Amino acid sequence: MEKITKIDIITRPEKLEELKEAMNAIDVTGMTVTQVYGCGLQKGYKEIYRGKEVAVNLLPKVKIEIVVCEVPVEKVLETATRVCRTGQVGDGKIFIYPLENAVRIRTGESGPDAIKDPKDVPMSKKK
Amino acid sequence: MKKFWSIIGLCFLLLAVLAPIALAADDAKPAAPPPKIDAGDTAWILTSSALVMLMTPGLALFYGGMVRTKNALATIMQSFFIVGLISVQWVLWGYTLAFGADVNGIIGSLEFLGLSGVGMEPNSPTSTVPHLAFMIFQAMFAVITPALITGAFAERMRFPAFVAFTLIWATVVYDPVAHMVWGGGWLAQLGVLDFAGGTVVHILSGVSGLMVALVLGKRKGFGSEVMLPHHLPMTVIGASLLWFGWFGFNAGSALAANGLAANAFVTTNTAAAAATVSWVFAEWLHHGKPTVLGAASGCVAGLVAVTPAAGFVAPMPSVIIGLVAGVVCYLAVSVLKTKLGYDDSLDAFGVHGIGGTWGALATGLFASKAINDAGADGLFYGNAGLVTTQLIGIAASWAIALIGTYLILKILGMFMQLRATPEQEAQGLDITEHGERGYAYQDFLAGSPIAHAEAFALQQATGATKISLNS
Numbered sequence: 001m002e003k004i005t006k007i008d009i010i011t012r013p014e015k016l017e018e019l020k021e022a023m024n025a026i027d028v029t030g031m032t033v034t035q036v037y038g039c040g041l042q043k044g045y046k047e048i049y050r051g052k053e054v055a056v057n058l059l060p061k062v063k064i065e066i067v068v069c070e071v072p073v074e075k076v077l078e079t080a081t082r083v084c085r086t087g088q089v090g091d092g093k094i095f096i097y098p099l100e101n102a103v104r105i106r107t108g109e110s111g112p113d114a115i116k117d118p119k120d121v122p123m124s125k126k127k
Numbered sequence: 128m129k130k131f132w133s134i135i136g137l138c139f140l141l142l143a144v145l146a147p148i149a150l151a152a153d154d155a156k157p158a159a160p161p162p163k164i165d166a167g168d169t170a171w172i173l174t175s176s177a178l179v180m181l182m183t184p185g186l187a188l189f190y191g192g193m194v195r196t197k198n199a200l201a202t203i204m205q206s207f208f209i210v211g212l213i214s215v216q217w218v219l220w221g222y223t224l225a226f227g228a229d230v231n232g233i234i235g236s237l238e239f240l241g242l243s244g245v246g247m248e249p250n251s252p253t254s255t256v257p258h259l260a261f262m263i264f265q266a267m268f269a270v271i272t273p274a275l276i277t278g279a280f281a282e283r284m285r286f287p288a289f290v291a292f293t294l295i296w297a298t299v300v301y302d303p304v305a306h307m308v309w310g311g312g313w314l315a316q317l318g319v320l321d322f323a324g325g326t327v328v329h330i331l332s333g334v335s336g337l338m339v340a341l342v343l344g345k346r347k348g349f350g351s352e353v354m355l356p357h358h359l360p361m362t363v364i365g366a367s368l369l370w371f372g373w374f375g376f377n378a379g380s381a382l383a384a385n386g387l388a389a390n391a392f393v394t395t396n397t398a399a400a401a402a403t404v405s406w407v408f409a410e411w412l413h414h415g416k417p418t419v420l421g422a423a424s425g426c427v428a429g430l431v432a433v434t435p436a437a438g439f440v441a442p443m444p445s446v447i448i449g450l451v452a453g454v455v456c457y458l459a460v461s462v463l464k465t466k467l468g469y470d471d472s473l474d475a476f477g478v479h480g481i482g483g484t485w486g487a488l489a490t491g492l493f494a495s496k497a498i499n500d501a502g503a504d505g506l507f508y509g510n511a512g513l514v515t516t517q518l519i520g521i522a523a524s525w526a527i528a529l530i531g532t533y534l535i536l537k538i539l540g541m542f543m544q545l546r547a548t549p550e551q552e553a554q555g556l557d558i559t560e561h562g563e564r565g566y567a568y569q570d571f572l573a574g575s576p577i578a579h580a581e582a583f584a585l586q587q588a589t590g591a592t593k594i595s596l597n598s
Contacts, residue, residue, distance in 0.1 A: 047355070048414045050424060050474065051461020054353055 011092035042090035069115040165255035175379025179267035185368025192362030197555020199565035224302035232313030278473035279336025319520035323380035325435025333480025334528035345470035366423035377437040391437035394445035401449025402429025428456035431482035444493035491517030
């Protein structure tokens with residue numbers, strides 16, 4: 001069985017649109033996006049309410065989950081890193097996991113077939 | 128079923144008590160010769176009553192925006208429900224306790240019980256508006272005063288306890304003090320000046336709020352958890368409605384459409400504006416940011432402070448009253464509250480207690496007979512005695528508010544649980560007290576995420592009725 005890989009990209013919310021376009025361009029057509037909060041090297045900031053300072057160190061980020069099979073993992077990593085990098089702390093992290101299996105619920109296909117573009121649905125993005 | 132019969136029984140009891148009053152009202156003859164009603168004055172008082180009415184829903188938004196997502200509805204409900212509760216209390220027995228014939232300078236007689244004898248004619252030879260118009264204008268003041276207290280105990284008081292407390296407080300604290308200051312009681316005879324309610328409304332509510340906050344204790348997680356306002360735009364809308372309604376509150380207190388009303392209108396706007404500026408600058412210098420919550424709080428602080436003075440001082444002193452109010456109230460909520468460590472959730476005491484006290488004192492400093500010959504000259508117009516009189520008024524209202532509120536809470540606490548349980552506080556009062564939620568989503572930072580299943584399990588565990596979400 002071909003290897004299935006899951007890639008989690010946690011990055012700045014303002015990079016989402018650009019990243020989505022870049023992923024589409026390298027034929028990654030599926031993704032799951034979540035709004036998340038996290039902390040790391042970027043220490044957060046202060047908010048002030050009626051003269052009381054509140055330290056906010058959980059910052060809003062966006063998490064993009066991608067599962068690939070045909071598209072090389074290296075290509076996804078290279079593209080995501082290039083798009084999301086600003087050089088400042090807070091650019092985020094990418095995590096890579098091997099996946100045991102996947103199922104396409106509509107058809108019941110499993111394994112790589114569940115990840116690859118389906119034969120029976122016309123893909124509008126394909127050139 | 129037992130509950131059903133007790134409600135029916137209560138209804139009959141009320142009917143039996145009120146029937147003679149209702150019938151008596153029909154027999155009441157207008158006093159002869161009838162004083163003349165002024166159309167302009169009546170129009171202005173009725174308009175002002177509507178303006179003041181809008182302040183309480185405005186306050187609901189002002190407070191509602193400052194609590195966490197999970198308590199937004201519960202906080203809005205407290206103010207909104209009071210419009211209903213106290214409006215009814217006022218026409219049944221509140222008005223007569225405050226404005227009935229004087230009994231020993233403490234309280235009004237029962238002559239107007241159930242509005243008996245309160246009709247379309249003016250109440251006194253000097254009045255130019257229908258007695259009913261005066262009554263409903265005062266009703267709106269009685270409504271907003273207990274609503275102001277809710278800011279102090281927001282996010283932790285049970286709804287049944289809140290209803291009982293509000294009803295008793297309005298009857299034994301607000302009504303007598305309103306009588307003492309406005310209804311011809313001992314403070315009025317002493318010469319205490321309170322144009323629109325610095326002592327009666329703001330000191331009473333703010334200081335009582337402090338006492339409720341102390342008796343109930345701090346919110347769960349106060350000082351360790353982050354408790355942020357969940358919707359500041361809502362708070363700004365609320366502050367704007369308060370500012371708007373306050374023109375009726377202060378200018379309407381002239382009880383006529385005349386020059387004094389115009390003076391009160393101008394001093395009100397000027398003080399609110401000055402306090403908005405001074406609070407924002409104080410916070411800016413102290414913490415480096417001019418905050419929106421500061422601007423909204425500042426305008427309310429200015430409005431509070433000018434309330435007792437509006438119809439006794441000239442526009443220039445109102446600039447000073449506002450500027451000082453912004454800074455003093457800012458220091459009260461940012462420094463004093465932190466130092467003393469009490470949990471006045473939404474600063475009812477810091478803004479209304481402190482602002483009202485400064486306003487009552489400022490009236491003693493800046494009042495002038497040139498503005499209102501029914502008033503008196505203050506310290507800066509050569510009469511130091513008025514400051515003493517005002518201090519007596521301040522001390523009396525502080526004492527009544529502190530002692531009255533403490534006793535009500537202690538006695539009420541013997542019969543019912545005042546404070547929400549830690550589980551209820553964690554889930555939020557919207558779901559646990561009202562079975563609703565203000566928002567279909569929950570925000571990690573402003574509230575806490577609630578799973579439907581978890582909330583449901585809690586309802587089951589506490590034996591409460593099922594929550595009705597999308598059912």
